[in-house]
Structures are given as structure tokens and as C-alpha cells.
Amino acid sequence: MTDQYERSAEFVDVMLAPAWTALDPVLAEALRGAPGPVVDVGAGGGHGTRVIARAIPQAEVFAVEPSPGLRAVLLARVNEDPELRDRVTVLPSDLLQATLPPRVGTLVAMNVIGHFDPAERRTIWQLLAERLLPGGRAVLNLQPPAEPITVPHTQFSELRIGRRRYEGWGRAEPAGPEQVTWHMTYRAFQDGEPAGEVDVEYAWWVLGSEGLKAELAEHGLHVSPTGPADLGLWHITRSPE
Numbered sequence: 349m350t351d352q353y354e355r356s357a358e359f360v361d362v363m364l365a366p367a368w369t370a371l372d373p374v375l376a377e378a379l380r381g382a383p384g385p386v387v388d389v390g391a392g393g394g395h396g397t398r399v400i401a402r403a404i405p406q407a408e409v410f411a412v413e414p415s416p417g418l419r420a421v422l423l424a425r426v427n428e429d430p431e432l433r434d435r436v437t438v439l440p441s442d443l444l445q446a447t448l449p450p451r452v453g454t455l456v457a458m459n460v461i462g463h464f465d466p467a468e469r470r471t472i473w474q475l476l477a478e479r480l481l482p483g484g485r486a487v488l489n490l491q492p493p494a495e496p497i498t499v500p501h502t503q504f505s506e507l508r509i510g511r512r513r514y515e516g517w518g519r520a521e522p523a524g525p526e527q528v529t530w531h532m533t534y535r536a537f538q539d540g541e542p543a544g545e546v547d548v549e550y551a552w553w554v555l556g557s558e559g560l561k562a563e564l565a566e567h568g569l570h571v572s573p574t575g576p577a578d579l580g581l582w583h584i585t586r587s588p589e
């Protein structure tokens with residue numbers, strides 16, 4: 349599997365931090381009372397892993413992360429917190445190749461579902477239908493666009509660390525009936541002067557709420573929105589709640 353984050357891993361975790369300020373309490377609430385073990389799909393640098401461990405005390409967490417660069421951030425974050433170090437296992441693998449526990453209490457997939465093509469998504473829904481424990485759930489978010497449209501060049505993140513200021517920019521263009529290509533630009537400035545730029549692109553499978561509902565219904569799964577609509581979080585169970 350190609351690592352689509354090979355050149356951007358340096359920037360991705362810090363640039364996702366502001367988004368996690370909003371996601372943190374909403375994910376924590378969506379996970380309240382959820383059972384373990386927990387699978388954190390595409391854990392990245394572990395912003396969500398940290399929320400999961402806090403929201404579901406004592407549960408064992410399997411943080412699946414295929415990108416070596418992001419996994420280095422994740423492993424360091426887990427190692428530095430005794431609470432995480434004790435309960436979080438970092439699996440260096442694609443979700444579909446990962447050795448997961450036979451029964452799963454909770455599956456979390458934040459900012460990642462667009463990395464899976466329609467057939468791979470169905471494998472994930474099948475996994476939920478077969479392996480979710482009674483009372484178990486999945487929580488995921490859908491990120492726009494929901495259709496393969498052009499997204500103009502937009503700045504999505506800015507932060508300052510020491511003398512450097514970092515900017516994250518993205519634009520997308522359609523790449524087929526169900527896919528867009530994201531073009532990301534990460535810029536660094538030092539003392540106001542340009543100090544480096546990294547350009548990367550990756551494929552993203554688009555999925556809207558109606559599509560999600562239809563796919564889950566095919567697997568007998570129930571889905572409902574959770575949290576503020578603009579964050580796009582969904583709560584999935586095997587039986588109606």
C-alpha cells in the first residue's frame with residue numbers, strides 16, 4: 349500500500365490539532381458508555397486515540413495506522429502518557445490487513461473514511477455486522493465534498509511554532525463518479541519569509557449521508573447523526589437504539 353502521507357506526515361498531526369478542539373467533546377460524548385475493545389481506524393498521530401482512552405476508561409484500544417511517519421507521532425504520543433501506554437496497542441497496518449480482536453466493542457473512524465473505496469467500505473460494514481459486541485457501536489465522520497465536485501484552493505489551517513508559521517491549503521477536483529483528488533500544500537514561513545513548501549496529492553472517495561445510510565442498511569446496521577451537523581459525525585449500531 350502506498351503511504352499517501354509520506355511527505356506530509358510532518359505537518360498533518362499539528363494541522364489537525366485545531367479541528368480536534370471541536371471534535372474532541374463531540375466524539376467523547378458519542379462514545380459515552382461504549383464498550384471495549386476499541387479499534388481506532390487510521391489513528392494518525394493519535395488525537396482521537398487520546399479522546400477514546402479518556403472517554404472509555406479501562407478499555408483496550410487498537411490504534412491502526414499504516415503510515416510510518418504518522419505512526420511515529422502516534423507511538424511517541426502513546427508512549428509519553430502512562431495511561432495510553434498501558435492500554436493502547438499500535439498496529440502498523442492497513443485496517444483490512446490488521447489482526448483485530450475477534451469481537452469489537454467500538455470502532456472509531458475519524459477523518460479517514462474517504463481513504464476506502466466502495467468495496468473496502470463494504471468490508472468494514474460487514475466487519476461491524478459480524479463482530480460488534482451487543483451494545484457496541486461505530487462512530488465516524490463524513491467530510492465534504494459529498495459529491496465529486498471542484499473545491500477551490502482554500503486555507504484550512506494556520507499555526508505558529510517558534511519562529512515559524514505554517515499554513516495548510518487544499519483544493520480538490522473530480523476524479524471519476526465517486527472520487528476526488530485532493531491537492532494539498534503545506535507552507536512554512538520564518539520571520540515572515542517563505543521557508544519551504546510541500547505539495548502532495550491523494551485520492552479521496554466521496555460519500556454523503558444518504559449513501560452511508562443505504563450502504564449500512566444493506567448490512568442491517570442502524571445509523572443516526574450525532575453532535576453538531578457541521579462536524580458530520582454518525583453513530584452506527586447493530587440494533588435500533
Ligand SMILES: C[S@@+](CC[C@H](N)C(=O)[O-])C[C@H]1O[C@@H](n2cnc3c(N)ncnc32)[C@H](O)[C@@H]1O
Nearest residue numbers: 364390391392395415418442443458459460463
Ligand atoms: C486525515 S488522517 C486522520 C488521522 C486521525 N484519525 C485524526 O483524525 O487525527 C487519515 C489517516 O488514515 C490513515 N489511513 C489511510 N488509509 C488507511 C487504511 N486503509 N487503513 C487504515 N488507516 C488508513 C492514514 O495513514 C492517516 O493516518
